[in-house]
Amino acid sequence: MFGPTRPMKPDAVPLQDVPLTNQLYLQTTPRGSDPSIVWGTSVDMTGITEFLAERNRTSQAILTPAPILYRAVGLALRKFPDFNRRLFGKRAYEFDEINILTPVRLPNREMAVVLVRDVDQQSYEELALNMWRTQQSLRKQASQPEGTEGLFRRLPAFVSHAIMRSMIWMSNNFLLPMNTYNANLRGAPVLVNYLGFSHAAPLTSFKPSRFGSTCSMLNVTLGPTNESAVVVDGQVAVRPIANLFVRGDHRLVDAHQIGRFAQELRIILGDPVSYERSLPPTATTPARVLAAQLEKCPV
Amino acid sequence: MTDHQILADELICYLNSHYPQETEILAATDLFAAGVIDSLVIMDLMAHIEARYEIDFNPEDISPANFRTVDQLVELIHHKQLAVA
Numbered sequence: 001m002f003g004p005t006r007p008m009k010p011d012a013v014p015l016q017d018v019p020l021t022n023q024l025y026l027q028t029t030p031r032g033s034d035p036s037i038v039w040g041t042s043v044d045m046t047g048i049t050e051f052l053a054e055r056n057r058t059s060q061a062i063l064t065p066a067p068i069l070y071r072a073v074g075l076a077l078r079k080f081p082d083f084n085r086r087l088f089g090k091r092a093y094e095f096d097e098i099n100i101l102t103p104v105r106l107p108n109r110e111m112a113v114v115l116v117r118d119v120d121q122q123s124y125e126e127l128a129l130n131m132w133r134t135q136q137s138l139r140k141q142a143s144q145p146e147g148t149e150g151l152f153r154r155l156p157a158f159v160s161h162a163i164m165r166s167m168i169w170m171s172n173n174f175l176l177p178m179n180t181y182n183a184n185l186r187g188a189p190v191l192v193n194y195l196g197f198s199h200a201a202p203l204t205s206f207k208p209s210r211f212g213s214t215c216s217m218l219n220v221t222l223g224p225t226n227e228s229a230v231v232v233d234g235q236v237a238v239r240p241i242a243n244l245f246v247r248g249d250h251r252l253v254d255a256h257q258i259g260r261f262a263q264e265l266r267i268i269l270g271d272p273v274s275y276e277r278s279l280p281p282t283a284t285t286p287a288r289v290l291a292a293q294l295e296k297c298p299v
Numbered sequence: 300m301t302d303h304q305i306l307a308d309e310l311i312c313y314l315n316s317h318y319p320q321e322t323e324i325l326a327a328t329d330l331f332a333a334g335v336i337d338s339l340v341i342m343d344l345m346a347h348i349e350a351r352y353e354i355d356f357n358p359e360d361i362s363p364a365n366f367r368t369v370d371q372l373v374e375l376i377h378h379k380q381l382a383v384a
Contacts, residue, residue, distance in 0.1 A: 056331055056363040063363075064338055105339060107346055133358040135342055197339045198318060 007097035007117075007187060008175060013085065018092060019254070026090045026251050035250040038207050039258045043269045045225045045240040051272045059125050065222065065242075066102075066194040067127035072268040073192050073220050074098045074120030075275060080261050084189050085252050087214035089173055092252055099188035101216050104135055106142040113184040113191070114138075124276060168212045190218040196242060200224045206245040219247040220265065244269070306352075306373045313347060314369070326369045336366060348372075354379035 018026075048065050055063055077084045077098050084095045098120045104112045114134050119127065152160055170176060171185040178186045191210075195203060203223025210219065221244070228241035244265060248258040268275045307326045314324045318340055320333055330336045345356050354376060365375045 053331070056367075058363075060359070060362055062336065062341065062361050062366060064336075066338060105342075107342070129358065131338075132361045135338070136345075136356065136358050136361075139342060139346065197337050198334065 006178070007095045007099060008086075009094050009096050010175075012088075012091035012093055022251055022254070026087075026092075034210075036207075036210070037248050037250055037253075037255050037258055039246045039248070039255070039262045040205065041244050041246075041262050041266060042228075042230075043222065043242050043244050043266050044230070045242050045269075047270050048272050049225070049240050055124075059128075061125055061129040061132060063124055063128050064194070065196055065225075067124045067131065068269065068272045069194050069220070069222050070100055070102065070116060070119050070127050070192055071122065071124060072265050072272075072275065073100055073190060074118075075268055076261055076264045077190070078120050079264055080257065082253055082257060083218055083248070083261055086189050086217060087172070087251060088175060093175075095189055101184055101188045101191045102131075103191065103193060104138055106138060110142060112138050112142075115183040115187040117187070124272070172212070172214045185213050185215055188216055190220060191216045193219070193221040195221060196224040202226045203243050203245075206243070208245065208247045210247070217249040217252060219245075221245045221247075222269075303370075303373050303377070306376060307369050309351075310348075310369050310372060314344075317343070324369070326373075328369065329367060330369075331363065331367060341366065344372075348376060352376055352380065354383060 045065070048068055051068075052063055052065070081094065084098060085092045086095070087093075097118060099115060099117045100119050101113050101115055104114050106112055114131075116127070116130070122130070152163075155163075167185065176186070191208070193208070195206075200223070203221075206221055206223065208219035208221055210217065223243045223245075225240045225242045227238055229236050230239050230241060231237070232239075244262065246258055246262045246265070248255075248261070253261075311324055311326060314330075314335065318324075318335055320335060322328075322333070324330070324333065324335065328335075341361060345361075349355060356379075360375060360379075365371055
C-alpha cells in the first residue's frame with residue numbers, strides 16, 4: 001500500500017539553479033493566485049491520422065491520438081527536464097521518473113485522474129492497452145454503490161470537504177510516501193488531456209483549470225481535429241489540424257521554455273512513426289524538416 | 300430476421316441515435332473511417348452492450364478487429380454469449 005518517496009529526488013533543486021524571476025514568483029505569489037502561462041499552438045495531424053488508419057488494421061488494441069499524445073509528452077519531458085518538477089512549499093523538486101496524469105471520464109459523471117508511469121518507455125500500443133484496462137476497471141468500480149466513492153459521498157459534506165483540503169495540503173507540503181490514494185497528487189508533473197471526442201466544437205482557445213495541488217502544474221491539452229487552411233511552401237493547403245495548449249507555471253519555467261516545449265510536442269506529434277520507439281530522429285529527418293516548413297500559423 | 304440482423308439493427312439504432320453522423324451508420328460501415336470511434340464512445344458502447352446483453356468485455360476485446368463494423372461487434376457479442384452459456 002505504501003511506496004517509497006520516489007518518484008521524487010530527495011533534495012530540493014539548489015536555489016542557485018533557480019532563476020531569480022522564478023524565485024520572485026515563488027516568494028511573492030500569494031495563496032490562491034495564478035502564475036500560469038498558457039501557450040496555444042496548432043499541430044498538423046496528417047501524420048497521426050495516417051498512422052492510426054494504417055495501424056488500426058493490425059494492432060491488438062484500438063489506438064486513438066491519446067496514447068500518441070501521452071508518449072509525446074513523455075519524450076518532451078525527457079528532453080526538457082525543467083518541466084519534470086513539482087513544488088513542495090516554496091521549493092522545487094525533480095521527479096526521477098517520467099510519469100503523466102490523465103483524466104478519465106466515468107459513466108456516473110465523475111472524473112478519475114490516472115497516473116501513467118514511465119510513459120516514455122512504453123509503445124503506443126502498450127499505452128493504449130493499459131489505458132483500456134484502467135478505464136474498464138474504473139468503470140466497473142464506479143458502478144458499485146459500495147465503492148470508495150460511494151462511501152466518501154455518505155460522509156457529511158463538512159467532513160468530506162475537510163478531507164479533500166487536507167489531502168491537498170499534505171500533498172503540497174510534505175514529502176510523504178506515494179500510495180494508491182494519493183498517486184494522482186504526488187506522482188507526475190503534468191496533466192495530459194485529449195479532448196478530441198466526437199461532436200466536440202473546434203477548440204480554438206483553452207485555459208486549463210488547476211486545482212490546488214502543486215504537483216501537476218504543467219498541463220498539455222490537445223483538441224479535436226478539423227480540416228483547416230494552412231500555408232505549406234508558400235501555398236495554401238488543407239490539412240487536418242488540432243490545437244494544442246500547454247500551461248506552465250512561472251514558479252518553475254518561463255514563456256521561452258514553454259514555447260520550446262510546445263514546439264517539441266508539435267514535432268513529435270507531427271511524426272508519430274519516428275517517435276514510436278526509443279530514439280528520437282536527428283535534426284535533418286523528415287519530422288524536423290516538416291516542422292520547419294509548417295511553422296506558419298493556420299490561415 | 301436472424302439473430303445477427305436483430306442484434307445489428309439494435310446496435311445501429313443505438314449508434315445513430317446517440318452518435319449521429321453525416322451519413323447513416325450501417326452494419327458494414329467502417330466505424331473508424333466514419334469518425335464514430337473514440338474512447339468515450341467505446342466505453343459508452345461497452346457499458347450499453349454489457350447491460351443490454353448481459354456479457355462482460357475484457358480489455359483485450361477492445362481491438363480494431365472487434366469494433367471496426369457493427370457486424371464484427373455482433374460477432375463478438377455472440378461469441379461472448381456462447382461462452383457464458
